[in-house]
Amino acid sequence: MPSCATLLSAIPPRGCALAPRVAWASVLLLIAVVLLFSPVACQTVPASPQPSSTLTVSAASDLTAAFGEIGREFAVETGQRVIFNFGSTGQLAQQISQGAPVDLFAAASLSYIDELERAGLVVPGTKQVFGRGRIVLWQRGDSPLVIERIADLARPEVRRVAIANPDHAPYGAAARAALRSAGVWEAVQPKLVLGENVRQALQYAETGNVDVAIVALSLSVPAAAPADAPGRFTLIPAELYPPLDQSLAVIRGAQAEAAARAFAAWVVSSRGQAILRKYGFTLDPEPAR
Secondary structure (H helix, E strand, O other): OOOHHHHHHOOOOOOOOOOHHHHHHHHHHHHHHHHHHOOOOOOOOOOOOOOOOOEEEEEEHHHHHHHHHHHHHHHHHHOOOEEEEEEOHHHHHHHHHOOOOOOEEEEOOHHHHHHHHHOOOEOOOOOEEEEEEOEEEEEEOOOOOOOOOHHHHHOOOOOOEEEEOOOOOHHHHHHHHHHHHOOOHHHHHHHEEEEOOHHHHHHHHHOOOOOEEEEEHHHOOOOOOOOOOOEEEEEOOHHHOOOEEEEEEEEOOOOOHHHHHHHHHHHHOHHHHHHHHHOOOEOOOOOOO
16 A cells, blocks of 8 residues: 555656646545555554453352452452452352353352363363351341350241352351251241342341341451441351352353453462451362362
């Protein structure tokens, strides 16, 4: 494609022997054709910068507060934009199996990561256990009830108890297991109000719609507690329910795989682990297999 300088050099000088009208008509026609089909006309226009890709993380509801803080720190350090989708582990896993565009999945139970791995939906070598959750008995601060152990839920003055749906929420399954281990499942089951996830179960108690909720410690500690809904909680003995191993993996076909790997590394780093400890997660020294 001729440059602007080439086009200008094609203009005949004043003393050119060509007939003036014919020469100028030819030159102008040439310039018009070149400018019409040239992508750049007489100047270089810089290309618009491409927006950086967004990292999409689907995470269990018990990680809402902890991952919110980790995400902010990660974004400040790397400049990477992170979007979180919090919900029930089982429902998030189902979304991924149905093709939801997710880069990284953080589950409240290793079993769901294992299922996705068996289905070929996890990038090999990216599965990791990064902490262990606990369940607690949570009440509003102004509740007149004194609940000190899980067996107290069978008392008649306790009318409604919230847990996450045990069919697809690991914290709900842990609550059910603890109630069975304590021998009060049959007495408490008619009182149960099921939340779609552990965060919703806590909201039922925060708003006074239930007397007690069995929820995640990570949503109950002062770092996560909202100022307008103070509460008190009692730890449920860990031996009453299976381990709640918090696990993550990069999803096969991730649009931001490099960013997902970087975020996973940040979670298991000393800084990420310090934040997780603040929200009550303990560390499991055993790697995922």
